[in-house]
Amino acid sequence: MSDPHCPPQRRTPLWAGMNDAARNGRPALPRCRGCGALHYPPRELCPACLSGNLAWEAVPDGGTLLSWTRIHASNEAFFNEHAPWPVGLVQLDAGPTVIAHLDVAEPVHGGAVKLRLLRDRGGAAVLLATGVDGDAGRAGLMPLLQAGGATDDDSNSDAGDADGC
Amino acid sequence: MTAPSTVSGYDGVALVAPFTVPYQRFSDHGAPWFIGQALSGMLAASGVAKSAVDGLAVASFTLAPDTAASLTEYFGLEPRWLEQLPYGGASGTIALRRAARAVQCGDAEIVACIGGDTNRKGGFRELVSNFSSFSTDAVYPYGAAGPNGVFAMMTRHYMIETGATREDFGRICIAQRRNAAANPHALLRDPLTLDAYLDARPVADPLHLFDCVMPCAGADGFLVMSIDRARSLNLPYARILAGGERHNAFAADPVQVRGGWTAYRDGMYRAAGVGPTDMDMLQAYDDYPVVVMMQLEGLGFCAPGEAPQFVRERNFICDGGDLPMNTSGGQLSAGQAGAAGGFIGMVEAIRQLCGVGLPNAVPGARTALVSGYGMVNYDRCLCTAAAIIEKGDA
Numbered sequence: 218m219s220d221p222h223c224p225p226q227r228r229t230p231l232w233a234g235m236n237d238a239a240r241n242g243r244p245a246l247p248r249c250r251g252c253g254a255l256h257y258p259p260r261e262l263c264p265a266c267l268s269g270n271l272a273w274e275a276v277p278d279g280g281t282l283l284s285w286t287r288i289h290a291s292n293e294a295f296f297n298e299h300a301p302w303p304v305g306l307v308q309l310d311a312g313p314t315v316i317a318h319l320d321v322a323e324p325v326h327g328g329a330v331k332l333r334l335l336r337d338r339g340g341a342a343v344l345l346a347t348g349v350d351g352d353a354g355r356a357g358l359m360p361l362l363q364a365g366g367a368t369d370d371d372s373n374s375d376a377g378d379a380d381g382c
Numbered sequence: 383m384t385a386p387s388t389v390s391g392y393d394g395v396a397l398v399a400p401f402t403v404p405y406q407r408f409s410d411h412g413a414p415w416f417i418g419q420a421l422s423g424m425l426a427a428s429g430v431a432k433s434a435v436d437g438l439a440v441a442s443f444t445l446a447p448d449t450a451a452s453l454t455e456y457f458g459l460e461p462r463w464l465e466q467l468p469y470g471g472a473s474g475t476i477a478l479r480r481a482a483r484a485v486q487c488g489d490a491e492i493v494a495c496i497g498g499d500t501n502r503k504g505g506f507r508e509l510v511s512n513f514s515s516f517s518t519d520a521v522y523p524y525g526a527a528g529p530n531g532v533f534a535m536m537t538r539h540y541m542i543e544t545g546a547t548r549e550d551f552g553r554i555c556i557a558q559r560r561n562a563a564a565n566p567h568a569l570l571r572d573p574l575t576l577d578a579y580l581d582a583r584p585v586a587d588p589l590h591l592f593d594c595v596m597p598c599a600g601a602d603g604f605l606v607m608s609i610d611r612a613r614s615l616n617l618p619y620a621r622i623l624a625g626g627e628r629h630n631a632f633a634a635d636p637v638q639v640r641g642g643w644t645a646y647r648d649g650m651y652r653a654a655g656v657g658p659t660d661m662d663m664l665q666a667y668d669d670y671p672v673v674v675m676m677q678l679e680g681l682g683f684c685a686p687g688e689a690p691q692f693v694r695e696r697n698f699i700c701d702g703g704d705l706p707m708n709t710s711g712g713q714l715s716a717g718q719a720g721a722a723g724g725f726i727g728m729v730e731a732i733r734q735l736c737g738v739g740l741p742n743a744v745p746g747a748r749t750a751l752v753s754g755y756g757m758v759n760y761d762r763c764l765c766t767a768a769a770i771i772e773k774g775d776a
Contacts, residue, residue, distance in 0.1 A: 219526075224523060225511070225522055225523050225526055229519055231515060231519055235519075257520070258516040258520035258760060259519065283637050284535035284539040284542075284637060285538065286525075286534035286586045286589075287586065287587050288531055288586045289584045289587070290530070290585045291526045291527055292510055292511060292528060293511075293526035296526055301584070302525045304531060304535075305535075306535045306761065308636045314636050314761065316520060316521055316531075316532075316761065317524060318524055326538075326539070326542045337523075343523055343524070344524075
């Protein structure tokens with residue numbers, strides 16, 4: 218059974234760069250050194266030119282909210298414990314589209330959001346979209362996502378470790 | 383995007399022996415049991431001996447770690463043509479295209495095409511939690527809703543862009559449930575009212591219970607052989623007029639609003655010599671009502687963005703509707719037996735064109751369009767396929 222106290226921790230090795238970038242809090246994407254394209258989700262080869270010469274790069278944190286939902290029935294106990302769980306689909310100003318936890322009180326189709334990259338209470342890097350212009354966010358979402366007293370000392374962490382819950 | 387000017391024909395190919403292994407909500411059987419029951423059923427229905435089956439095409443989510451190769455030993459087959467199709471809801475239509483070519487060029491004479499899956503308790507969660515690399519990294523961590531979360535967002539976006547309402551989606555679900563009343567295999571056969579549809583519990587808004595398929599166990603399949611062979615066996619058959627497929631189409635669309643059908647549908651209709659208005663029925667992949675709307679648009683029944691209006695105006699019931707659609711009730715009524723969902727439409731179409739005395743018969747049906755859609759690798763399904771089939775002459 219899934220852990221009611223912890224969001225899903227399993228990631229593929231492709232996510233390692235996100236875990237590293239989460240130290241800075243800014244979203245990062247793989248950039249192709251060959252053709253310059255950014256892509257998401259992370260791959261080992263550029264989807265535009267198939268080059269393997271990629272480097273993680275911090276990107277501007279602005280984005281546009283394309284859609285959202287509140288999940289009432291999840292496959293994971295953590296999200297069912299705190300249902301309905303809000304997620305959004307965001308097109309980054311940098312180009313690619315991401316799915317993120319949505320900490321926006323009043324989602325607006327086509328509205329501006331800010332993307333943060335942070336470590337959740339299990340230690341995995343996750344994307345969080347927050348409102349702009351004083352949107353208060355959803356009460357209680359941040360404490361749920363991040364354990365109280367969670368440290369940023371993640372030098373021993375690998376992608377896929379359930380080391381925080 | 384220009385359609386190809388010539389499309390190779392599917393002359394001489396027959397589709398026979400449509401067979402459904404009754405769906406069950408849960409089962410302790412393995413996937414091979416369902417696939418093998420389908421094989422056994424098709425052989426009994428057609429009089430074809432197991433030893434005469436020299437081609438096998440299989441789609442299944444729960445077969446692993448076994449594969450189509452494992453099944454040759456499991457079932458005691460010695461095929462000279464073998465395929466496994468990991469294309470989800472597009473698997474049946476793609477299997478038809480692959481098998482037809484094998485028969486046309488002589489690589490196989492009788493091909494069994496089957497989609498089948500078991501459904502153990504907890505099995506769906508297991509499947510969804512490990513569906514693809516992109517899903518593991520970039521979807522599942524955000525609510526772990528599986529396809530429901532992705533399609534909820536796609537549905538909301540589509541509603542805002544086109545003005546589609548929940549009532550519009552409800553019309554599709556209600557009509558299909560009406561069609562399911564005459565399908566003894568459908569897991570959901572009671573009439574669905576608009577009130578019940580609207581009041582059903584939310585799953586991932588704007589999707590509510592009856593917007594979502596019920597995962598189950600089962601199998602659907604058909605045989606592919608030459609028309610000469612079908613006639614010599616005295617089997618009613620359907621023949622293929624045209625087909626097409628396209629994967630990862632329109633990848634630059636930030637949210638999916640159209641699937642790959644647009645890319646090949648003009649060429650497909652031209653090759654078939656018919657158009658959307660000539661179709662006696664449409665079997666559209668129905669994992670969610672918004673996907674049905676995207677197929678109505680992508681397959682040329684209406685313009686992009688116009689499916690909500692089209693759905694308000696048209697009647698999809700099998701007996702007397704002006705566009706019979708998902709005439710066995712579709713997955714939304716029958717259940718989704720894993721990869722069998724990629725075959726249910728094709729099998730129903732063949733059954734309608736070959737069958738006699740069906741309780742849900744479309745009167746005078748001669749032509750069917752079958753459409754597939756599958757594999758939500760990240761934020762949209764990647765695979766699409768479609769085929770136009772016609773009642774064969776004796």
